[in-house]
Amino acid sequence: NADAGMYMAKRQGRNNYRFYVHSANAASAARLNMENKLRQALEFEEFEVWYQPRFDIRKGIVVGAEALVRWRSPEFSLVPPAQFIPLAEDTGLIIPIGEWVLRTACQENQRWQRAGEPPLHVSVNLSARQFIQEDLLITIEQIVSDLNMDPHRLELELTESLIMPNAEDTLETLKALKRLGMQLSVDDFGTGYSSLSYLKRFPIDTLKIDQSFIRDLNHDSDDSTLVTAIIAMAQKLRLTVVAEGVETREQLSLLSRYECDYAQGYLCGKPMPATEFRQFLEKPLNLKSLMEDVR
Ligand code: C2E
Ligand code: MG
Ligand code: MG
Numbered sequence: 001n002a003d004a005g006m007y008m009a010k011r012q013g014r015n016n017y018r019f020y021v022h023s024a025n026a027a028s029a030a031r032l033n034m035e036n037k038l039r040q041a042l043e044f045e046e047f048e049v050w051y052q053p054r055f056d057i058r059k060g061i062v063v064g065a066e067a068l069v070r071w072r073s074p075e076f077s078l079v080p081p082a083q084f085i086p087l088a089e090d091t092g093l094i095i096p097i098g099e100w101v102l103r104t105a106c107q108e109n110q111r112w113q114r115a116g117e118p119p120l121h122v123s124v125n126l127s128a129r130q131f132i133q134e135d136l137l138i139t140i141e142q143i144v145s146d147l148n149m150d151p152h153r154l155e156l157e158l159t160e161s162l163i164m165p166n167a168e169d170t171l172e173t174l175k176a177l178k179r180l181g182m183q184l185s186v187d188d189f190g191t192g193y194s195s196l197s198y199l200k201r202f203p204i205d206t207l208k209i210d211q212s213f214i215r216d217l218n219h220d221s222d223d224s225t226l227v228t229a230i231i232a233m234a235q236k237l238r239l240t241v242v243a244e245g246v247e248t249r250e251q252l253s254l255l256s257r258y259e260c261d262y263a264q265g266y267l268c269g270k271p272m273p274a275t276e277f278r279q280f281l282e283k284p285l286n287l288k289s290l291m292e293d294v295r
């Protein structure tokens with residue numbers, strides 16, 4: 001995975017010899033090479049969408065899933081998004097990849113419904129590059145109407161950094177997405193250094209509290225202060241709250257006490273391939289029993 005490593009080292013400004021000392025030429029050759037591999041990956045359909053369940057903490061049931069892309073490369077095996085999404089964004093390949101993820105995730109959601117599952121949403125991550133693309137609305141509307149899908153079942157995850165730069169245009173796009181019937185959530189909430197005023201003006205439905213606030217929730221009183229404050233604020237603003245990165249029973253119990261609406265994390269289910277997720281839906285885990293005996 002040398003090319004990917006080299007590319008990432010460069011992009012993160014770590015030209016500091018951790019991976020390689022090399023010329024600008026070698027770096028751009030590596031980048032071009034990776035870019036070609038990503039193009040081929042799209043052509044040869046090497047991407048997969050995995051699904052991670054979101055649970056309603058009060059009811060203890062699965063309410064939906066987040067779609068997370070993976071690249072099953074014959075050369076590098078299973079590549080996580082952190083290792084190719086940045087390059088896909090830089091090269092614009094995120095547009096066709098993102099569209100493929102959207103379509104695949106919506107198709108999968110339709111399968112769940114046809115299998116007689118209770119209503120479930122699927123949430124899809126959007127990159128800034130996709131978001132500013134003129135065709136975005138048309139693309140999404142097309143996918144949903146092709147599949148005859150209830151648009152309410154599609155949630156789009158946006159980050160604060162994506163929302164902020166061009167606030168007026170963003171507002172129009174978000175309003176248009178709401179008119180189409182989609183749900184909107186703010187991903188990695190709390191990490192974006194942005195003003196909170198957008199929460200008042202933008203038609204957001206859900207805040208996803210970043211996993212960095214959840215990790216030490218039971219040991220760090222600053223984290224629990226922040227998490228309870230976010231939940232209180234969200235309730236007043238009529239937003240729902242998802243805690244990301246829930247890994248322990250202790251975290252889940254505390255979040256339940258704080259009246260957090262939803263949980264996502266390894267404790268409740270790791271991201272899994274589509275077939276595995278369908279099996280998971282048949283035999284979901286008992287969230288209530290997970291919280292028993294925890295003080
Ligand atoms: P994200 O949207 O914040 O997704 C959550 C990430 O946290 C996922 O990593 C997930 O596997 C991981 N995670 C879930 N539960 C836990 C937990 O309990 N503990 C820990 N340590 N991690 C947990 P993943 O799948 O590697 O994705 C990383 C990021 O890549 C995503 O962060 C998202 O920003 C981006 N991404 C993934 N799929 C797509 C996509 O289709 N399009 C775009 N534009 N970005 C994507
Ligand atoms: Mg996300
Ligand atoms: Mg996140």
Ligand code: MG
Pocket residue numbers: 187188
């Ligand atoms: Mg993220």
